[in-house]
Amino acid sequence: MLNKKSKISIIDYKAGNVQSVLFALQRLGIEATLSDDPEVIQNAEKVIFPGVGEASTTMAVLKEKGLDKVIKKLKQPVLGICLGMQLLCEYSEENDTQCLGIIPQKVKYFEANKNEKVPHMGWNQIYDLKTPLFDNQLENEYTYFVHGYYVEEGAYTIATANYIQPFSAAIKKDNFYATQFHPEKSGTIGEQILKNFLSL
């Protein structure tokens, strides 16, 4: 069951979608805290790590605020979203960026072809869903993606989507969960996934 009083912290480093994540939780009746304070983040019951934008700039901001070290040490459930997911990985081809290295995966650039443009923008289906982040009825549902780089399929993949080739729509290692799509913008399907995360 959702505990509406549980302390949810959204890591606030002025990423574009921080506000959208906060609003999405509010629509679920959950009050979350936006914070860049290491103590608040460490003591939260659950942490959301959003992100849109460019990898190297965002990594620099995280380091400047000392948040890179804070994120690596988190033991509670963490949900990375979009660029947040990519930064949990080891390395990104986007401007040759060393990321947080929490999930041993690489982030690669999509090569556009004649029929498939880059960025991958819009609603796409997610499948081969694993872990309680997804329930069975979400199989093949559409979620909203907008990204030019992707995480390959691998041992940590817990959801797949197909664009240009199959890639990781979501990954998980230990307490770190992450989605390439934006649950905060994926209508009622996204709301269900956020609820599932908050119920972990």
Added chain:
Amino acid sequence: MLAKRIIPCLDIKDGRTVKGVNFVALRDAGDPVEQAKIYSNQGADELVFLDISATNEKRKTLRELVRKIAAQINIPFTVGGGISSSEDVSKLLLSGADKISINSAAVRNPKLVDELSKKFGSQCITVAIDAKLIKGEWIVYLNGGRISTALKLFDWAKELNDRGAGEILFTSMDHDGTKAGFACDALYQLSEQLSIPIIASGGAGTMSHFKDVFENGKADAALAASIFHYNEIAIPDLKDYLKKENIIIRNYPTT
């Protein structure tokens, strides 16, 4: 597979929608938030808000509106109209817009596109192009078709692609308002030449026009205003139709 997107566009002036909207469920026909909610519930895949007042003193009103929309709407939305600087973009994104759309500012200062895509990421920078077919050549126009430029559509679109635009919103001024179908030939050529997604705008009148723009125009998304606002085509019906015609479309919410 990636679904084709259906995008209603709302014209905003001083925080209110300009054209009256014909929905029984609507309590306040000028409230953009209420309209956005209805479209979102009907299965619209994205929304575009175009601020046509867009004077400096109205900017704050727009940001407040963007906040209200972001608080209540669970699908992505783009905000355009009068955006001319990195500060404008930053404020709108922090208010909760997912993407912004620029048009004449890019024509006046093409480097703005490079700057914005580097700073905020290509994915949130849409560039709108309005064009007319003049003596067999597609020419770029500004201010809703009132001011012509020396730019040619295909060259300009390619330049925007190379400068880091995340997507092109192409409106054919010749087709806009005619309800006779989209500019599929020009759209097809754009699609062949660009590596970024294209939103088709101008000319939607029937459901088959949407099929046509996805199949023959190779558009990634289709935008329309009045046919949705006046309920001439209901989005759920359009999505059912397109699915039957084997176009890949996201299911609309069943609740």
